[in-house]
Amino acid sequence: MELLEHAGVGTRMQARRLRSELELLAPGHRLAPLQAGAELGRKGPSTEENPDADAGLRVLHLITNSLPHTQSGYSLRTHRLLSSLRRAGVQSIALTRTGYPIMVGVPLASDEDAVDGVVYRRTLPSSLGATAEQRLVQEVDAALRIVDEFRPHVLHATTDYRNALVAQAVSQATGIPWILEVRGLMEQTWIASHRSKSSRARAADSEKARLVAAKEAELANEAHAVVTLSRTMAQELARRGVDDSRVVVVPNGVEDALLSRPTDMTDARRQVLPDLPSKAYAVGAVSALVDYEGFDVLLRAAARIIHDPSSPKELRNDLHVVIAGDGTAAPALRALTHELGIGDRTTMPGRVPRADAPTWLLSLDAVVVPRRDLRVTQWVTPQKPVEALALGRPLVVSDLPALRESVRTEEGLDCALLVPPEDPEALAGEIIRLWSHRHGSDGRSQAGRKLAASRRWPTLADRYVTVYRRLAHETAEE
Incomplete structure (x- = not known):
């Protein structure tokens, strides 16, 4: 960094930005209160209000991105939560990070978007701060300013530490309690983004990874409550020093409409895959296409079945792979289909509209979640497995702790087939097994729909309301 500071203007600015990011990660570092916030900060919710009444609860959410500009597991979970809270009578406003969505290619963005009645506010100053801390x-x-207008009872920050720093500063200025929702481990996602094992090893051993993990643990301990996606994640937070008794688990959920939808795939396939042969046995997923999702393993498993004379002849002729979505791994996956000689047996339509994603899932004979064995995939649960279970789709997932938890009932029944990660031969064997039992009654699918029904968003939203009410009540008593 010292070398950058003594170089030209551009590199000095880069050094300034890097130093700011480093300062944010320093133990105990807090955002300095703004002069503009000093007067506003004294205006929290009225102590005369009744925080025990759900209709009186107001929550300010601090998030990274949102619909309609970003469609991801993160933004969809946020939207489903906020929609369910709205139906429960909880008022919410969500504020996204500074510069979003202009910085992701939406130059004419509005200061506010309303999607399905959910309000998303933007932080779009006339001049963007030059450093991470300034932003x-x-x-x-x-x-x-929203606190002054909205008077929330609770602040709810969602991954990562930067949103937590904002919530911490607003809480300090106003006395409003704050929650940190840990949906992922930022440093592990960053490590997983490196393509080679050697570069991942260097990233895992880096100062950045250590500082980010420590900062997120520090902020989780300072929050008034912590929410996370699974017991697997809660256990990892405990290993990082977060008091387990303060952690509430809220798994990924499903919307009611998904559970009430007919599960026959004939009409769905006619809508989204009209050119697929009528006898095709389609396996695949709807997902972000990044390396750690492991879709190259699925392609290699399919090629093994198609080209292996010992595979069932009918399946060799009928197997088709469908991978809907987009991301950094998409070009390499498309190239791999041709390298493996299965380009004519693979459909990759790119990103599909949010409303059409369930139809694409329903069009598949089997949904496959072939995630690689990395720390981020061991701990963090994706959204798609529970949606596939809700639609009654046969499901195959990598045998990783987070995925096991997401498909296992309280009685210990697995609602999906579990396969060793990064093993195309084992995955091919499970696809053959599913195909061979395709005409029979699948107890796993029935159990899966029951498991998904226990994770309806209105039910999960009640867990948040319980935490909100407790924190608001404790604050009112002080």
């Missing part, structure tokens, strides 16, 4: 302080300023 977070701009977001604090925007949040304090």
